[in-house]
Amino acid sequence: MTRSNVGAVVILAISAVLFTSGVVRKISSPQGQDDARPLIAVIPKGTASMWWEVVRQGAERASHELGYEMIWTGPEQETDREKQIQAVEDSIAKRVVGIVLGPNDAQALVRPVEKIKTLGIPCVIIDSGIDAGPEAYASFAATDNFAGGADGARRLAAAINGRGNVIITKFVQNSASTDARAEGFKQTLAREFPEIKVIAEQFTLGTVEDGRQKTEDLLLRNKGQVDGLFAVNQPVSVGAYKAIQSLGLAGQVKMVGFDSDPVLLEGIERGEVAALIVQNPFEIGYQGVRLVVEAIANRPVPKAYPIPSMIVDRSNLAEMKQKFPAALGL
Template identity: 40%
Template sequence: MIILFGENFELENIDFVKRSIPMNRQIMVRLLFFALLCLTIFHGSCTKEPFERNAGQSMQIAVIPKGTSNIFWQTVHAGALTAGKEFGVEILWSGPAVETNKEQQVSIVEDFIVRAVDGIVLAPQDAEAMVPSVERIAAANIPLVIMDSGINSDHYVSFAATDNYRGGVEGAREMARRLEQKGQVIIIGNDPGGASTNEREKGFRDTLEKEFPDIQLIGFEYHYNDRGKARAIMDDLLVRNPDTDGVFCSSESSSLGALLALQASKTTDRLVFIAFDSSPELVKALENGEIHAIINQDPFRIGYEGVKTLVRHLRGEAVEQKVDTGVFVVTKENMNEPEIEILLNPNLDSL
């Protein structure tokens, strides 16, 4: 039976139609029925029902980070796996080795679309460049949660991330506190396409302008997630601006590059250094007094909340449009407090 113009039309009635109309119109009618049958079959094959699985078969959630090589993303991975185990879903983790390979991230997204996973958690490398990929995820009817860094699209269920603007604000306030609200500072930024680091840099600049007019921003350069480039930028800025009083780095890689430059030139005691995101090298430098503060995220929670939020949505539960995973000012004075220590030394046993 085919439903045609709101009526139930039995296929056995075709003979009646054939007897009632000329031969050329019979051919047209047959073609019409054939086309309707094809359309019905095609529609059925394209309608995605991702949650109907055989007994014992779990949902598949793809988690796509910006990169996979540094400890931040390894910690995000651990959080995602923990949520997957807790909620009984399979986590498919795949991302570029480095955070600058946008083409590879696009390719990974396309692969998971073809595999028809039940949902995707994505940390976009670029807020604009990844929009076509996000649109294709939406067209494939695959629910999407964005994590860590924003996207210039509204085709997602929820956004699990640090309030990065606030991270920049806190960095500026800590810098001002240590400089007694006057001096000259520089910023080593990450990448003009990265929404998360852009927000940190903007928060830092805005706060200096609004709250601390006697602190002057005298230099700002992007290092494009290249630690060696960050080191070279730090060296160059110190030569060109020998009276620099402080440096703010908006990412782990820029912080590490700047640290290497200061250590090599034996000038770690020369200026106030505010880093962003932790690693074993940065934590050691904080303990040694070479770094004055680290603005820290909770990457474990970013991965955990990304998966948790998506699973709740897949199960038909209401979810928040934005999940704030927290921002923390870590100093030598508070680094051994339990809630801070776990951020600096995350448990990666699940990897």
């Protein structure tokens, strides 16, 4: 977790350089090193995201420390499974010696991962799983998303005094990581807080704007009945927060989000966001590359490498900003 301190830099703006066809970026070698280093590919769910930019920073740091060249390539939007599959094919064609992959569809990426294994290329899955057995890849490095959803349930339950109605704004379908968060949230409420009911939940297109629209729809359809809201990742959480603001419900409808963003941190400061369950994207990127390098060297790696999440609220916001700025997107 402490490596997130190393990544405490201002996150680069995602701008017009991220072409709609996706991003392919070769990370340059440190000065004085030979350019003919072995090449690995890191393929995120999407490149047009501050969260994945921090993953890139962690992956880049590990590749430099361990003596590898890194290609950062993937679709712009996390919903574009076809472009991510093409990024896998392009990486294979570049004769990479290892692949780190954050699948944006648990089902659609099964065949590409099986192809990687057939070709004898070590592959580490990060962030979100696939619908394949652990024999299909070398290791899986990710937040314990079910446990994170459970933490979200407990924080929201505390905010609404253990009773009431809540809604869930979800990400896109077949995203294993965010589905696990929603499931952990619901199962924990059912088991530990029987007086809290989930009265509505809605998938989105995975963008801030669609998250806002879908959350507004849920709130308007259940007007006057919603006490709390859980949102499952960064763009959806930002969109959901904008929705409760636009409807004049900020502070009235208690909100717990997943992942960090400066907008959401401001919401905590204002008392309009009860808590955030925060991952460590820098560490996810770093460990993904470290594990694939171990696999390339035929050294044993764990099939599962859990990376703890953190909880941010008003009581520890200042401390968390100081200790984990990269994880908070600062």
